[in-house]
Amino acid sequence: MKKITILFSFIITLSLSCTNDSAKTLPQDTSKTSPRKAIEISLKDIYNKPDLVIPTIASLKGEVIILDFWATWCSPCIAEFPKNNVLYNKYKDKGVNIIAITNDPKEKLENFLKNVDLDFWIARIEDKQTLKDYEIQSFPSIVIINKKGEIVHRGRRITEELIEEVLTTDTIALKKLTEPKMNNDSKLSGISFAGGFYPGEDPVYIDLIKNINANKTEASRKLVDKANIRSFVIRKSPYQKSNIAGYSSRNSSVGITIIGNELTNIFKIINNIPSEIRIQNKSKDTFAYDIIYSKNEKGNDVKKAFKEIHEELLSYLDIKFKNVENEHLVNKLTATLPNRYIITKDELEEGTSTLYTPIKQLLPLFENTSKEFFTSDIDLKDKLVYTYGMKLNEIKKVTDPIHEIKLLLQEKGIIITKEKEHIETFEIIDSQ
Known part of the structure; x- marks a missing residue:
């Protein structure tokens, strides 16, 4: 395999997530060890509530409140609804309230509700004050409020374990996140793949920066900002088939990060091929690769970047990609x-x-x-x-x-x- 050249320079980072307009940073799941009082919510409309009386944090004191911030355009939010409906019906008689809050326009929301069967409460707000009060940066986001009116958890999903814990203890213990298993055969197997990254960022370099600065007091994101480099890298992956891909394009700035993917999946992504089974790898190359691509050039877009990656893969790996009908x-x-x-x-x-x-x-x-x-x-x-x-x-x-x-x-x-x-x-x- 030919040696791959790598170019570095600073770039503007690009975001790829289901985010609220006011989001400025990467969303993270957090739990609070020191509960604080929940700020009052100001709801405009309420649905699925028999008496149609708009609830408040104060009116529900003595019960558990789960605020689920969502939008009709957010697929991950909607995917959770059937499961949340089951949980609501299981725990509603135990004093658990689920309020799904959106700032979607009234007609848009009501069109959605006509086409689904839901039992938990759906609420609408007309401004972003509640989103700001609860520091909502992306959807879905959940906030769990205990019977005392204290925020005890922030996260992405409602689970039975969380509900049981807050009912039993009136709090949520901070859980330690487990890191993905690394490839022990790799020379880079000691790298921790933790946290998020934007398309075009290199997780290996970001993690290296984090480890170097682990004992410093600066905010971790500021340290990571130093790792936002302009690059075009193709390398054997130090991660064990992570199979993560993300890409974004804005104003000729293109960011692509593909981590721990074998050639069949890489070519599927960059050539917009429907599925992996339509590609057969008959070469001797069975390695998993990382591709990090960040460029800001006039007229550049994701399609052109994919074409450039396709040509570089063929050249550097000495392989061919052919059509067979x-x-x-x-x-x-x-x-x-x-x-x-x-x-x-x-x-x-x-x-x-x-x-x-x-x-x-x-x-x-x-x-x-x-x-x-x-x-x-x-x-x-x-x-x-x-x-x-x-x-x-x-x-x-x-x-x-x-x-x-x-x-x-x-x-x-x-x-x-x-x-x-x-x-x-x-x-x-x-x-x-």
Whole structure:
């Protein structure tokens, strides 16, 4: 393998997260060891509350309050709702209140609520004062308030363990986060991959800076800022198949960080290929790689950056990436009848986009899970299907994923048939 050159200079960092407009820093989950009094909330509207009386922190004193800050456009927020609904119904008679708070416009929120079944309270605020009072930097964010009206926990998710603990002890103990297991065969295996990073930042260098300055009193983020370097790095990963990727583009500044990915997944990402099973690695290179790319050049964008990374990989690793079109047995999706679960993009109501998934995005998920090819007929090509509450992540845990996929789609009026089709696949091969 040829030696890879590395260029360094300072860049403007780029953010890739589900953030509130006022967010300035990387969001972090925290718990408070010294509880402080919860600031009063000012709600404009309340939903799912039989008496429609708008609650306050004061009116709920003596009960546990969980504030769940969210937005209709935040997919991670919506994904938690079915589970939160179960927890609410289990603990509501024990004095636990879940209030999901959003500052979405009224019509947008009500469109969303028409399309979901939820039992916990949904509240709307009209300004950002409550978000500022509770230091909300990103969604989802939860704040747990004990029976005394004290904030005892901040985090990202509501869990049964948290609820049980605050009911039993009136507080939440600070839990120590476990770090990912490192590759002991690597010379860099002592590096701690902890905390977050922006696209274009190098976690190895950031962690090095953190370790060097571990005993200094300055804020850790200020120390990390020194690691925001302009670079183009391709290296064997010191991390054990972390499989993390993020990229962002703004005003010709492009940041890409891909950590611990093998070539099949890297080429899938940079060539926008639906799934890994459409790429076969027939080369001798089975290593996991890191790619760190940060540039600010006129006319640059993520697409151009991906093309540059693609060419550098071929050159430095002495490999080829070729198109192979063959006939394969595929699972073809067909709609049995028009129904309310399958809609066009034009039929999507404002505020409901997170409840639906384009068919073309489901196909790669099914392929990566089942390791079989999926296509759809022409009528479904540009359609969206209602996926709220569908446990798509559970498919990979079952012994027969194809059967599970069939059951899920049947509920939405979609059937699967086995057919032979010519589909596009790719191969990674050695140059010599």
